[in-house]
Amino acid sequence: MSVVRGWCPSAHRPMVSGDGLLVRVRPRLGRLSAEQVLQLCDLAEAYGSGLIDLTARANLQVRGVAEADHAALLSGLIDAGLVEAEADREASRNVVVTPFWSPGDVTARLHDMAVDVLPRFELPGKVGVAVDTGPAPVLEGVSGDFRFETNENGAILIRAEGAERGHLVAEADAGAALEEMIRWFLDTGGEAAGRMARHLKVAALPEAWQQVPPAAFAERPGLGAVIGGRMVGVAFGSTDAGTLRALIRSTKATAIRVTPWRMLLLEEAQAVDVPGFLSDWDPVLEVSACPGAxxxxxxxxxxxxxxRRLADKVAGSLHVSGCAKGCARPATAALTLVGRDGRFDLVRDGRASDTPVQTGLSPDDILQQAGQASGL
Ligand code: SF4
Known part of the structure; x- marks a missing residue:
């Protein structure tokens, strides 16, 4: 039986995984300088297995850390400026931003505001803010309970996740609007639901906060040259210190920005192919799969x-999850295969925790179904 945990792992409070502790690093604005990347790689090798994950909320995770090495790793991450020294402040720093921001722009300013506001409240561990106020909205399907977006005229709005519309706010009032929405969430029992979208199924959001639709999402960025640098893909969002170090050295990137799409945006990088990273589109990039067993x-x-074997055989979005927790993809997928007692259950148009339409499938059953004309 899987255990669904109600808190969000952080560098100070790592999750125990099958290969040791999983230590989450939330780079400020999703960005690490080249020096910070190299420091992270050294720390991941010294105190972990060397494996590094990219998460669906644009964070990084150092895998395979022994309990005895956690304190030294944490200290190294704090020294590198990648983790807050204060545990509660680090835990509440749950802000995901579009990777297409520039220093001092509205996205960076709203990020800094949200980082200041969040520690003032005791929120459920997974609750966070999404700031999607770049040149085009791109954080479709990226979870963020309180969302800053723009309307079709570029005006800032705040929207509760799960509501189709939000309300316009002047940037100077954005902090107050965020506090007001957080207070409403807590005062109306949002803590029990744990997330805004779930809470809105039982609580009525004020009408005044549902007036303005956000601009339509742009297509997900591709690989290669993009605004601000070059994008490379990371299959399943899983890499290791040696490969990541080679990426920095070979491309001479001055920094990386972690994206929620299993892609890294390399700042000022040379167009060099680096083994372990995808520079051309591959169907595996569209597939979500956690590390599993x-x-x-x-x-x-x-x-x-x-x-990998299903990547080019499934028409819609595919998520292969080791258990019902669904770590690799909090959003719905057209097809989700969920591990249970050594076999897979199949969920259509849902999340890993949703009710399956087929149960007890072996990998061979699944591949056979995928190969048939009717498909999976
Ligand atoms: S979804 Fe995958 S990574 Fe997450 S707890 Fe389950 S098996 Fe582990």
């Missing part, structure tokens, strides 16, 4: 081999 203690199935 044996890496994660909660998994009873291997996930990534099956995901």
């Amino acid at each position: 044996p890496s994660c203690a909660q998994a009873t199935v291997a996930t990534r081999e099956l995901a």
Whole structure:
């Protein structure tokens, strides 16, 4: 049986996984300088297995850390400026931003405001802010309970996740609007729901906060040259210190920005192909799959081999999850395969925790179905 945990792991409070502790690093504005990347790689090798994950909220995770090495790793991350020294402040720094920001722009300013506001409240561990106020909105499907976006005229709005519309705010009032929405969430029992979208299924959001639709989402950025640098893909969002170090050295990137799409945006990078990173589109980039067994203690199935084999055989979005927690993709997928007791359940148009339409499938059953004319 899987255990669904109600808190969000942080560098100070790591999650126990099948391969040791999982230490989450939330780079400020999703950005690490080249020096910070190299420091992170050294720390991941010294105190972890060297494996590094990119998460669906544009964070990084150092895998395979022994309990005895956690304090030294944490100290190294704090010294590198990648983790706050104060545990509660680090835990509440749950802000995801569009990677297409510039120093001092509205996205950076709203990020800094949200980082200041969040520690004033005791919010459920996973609750956070999304700031999607770049040249085009791109954080479709990226979870963020309180969302700053723009309307079609470029005016800032705040929207509760789960509501189709938000309300316009002047930038100077954005902090007060965020505080007001957080207070409403807590005062109306949002803590029990744990997330805004779930809460809105039972609580009525004030009408005044549902007036303005955000601009339509742009297409997900591709690989290669993009605004601000070059984008490279990371299959399943899983890499390791040696590969990441080679990326920085070979491309001479001055910094990386972590995106929520299993892609890294390299600042001022040379166009060099680096083994372990995708510079051309590959169907595997569209597939979500957590590490599964044996890496994660909660998994009873291997996930990534099956995901690779299915990548070009499934028409819609695909998520292969080691268990019902669905770490690799909080959003819905057209098809989700969920490990349970050594086999897979199949969920259509839902999340890993939703009710399956088929149960007890083996990988061979699944591949056979995928190969048939009717498909999966
Ligand atoms: S979804 Fe995957 S990584 Fe998350 S707990 Fe389950 S098996 Fe582990």
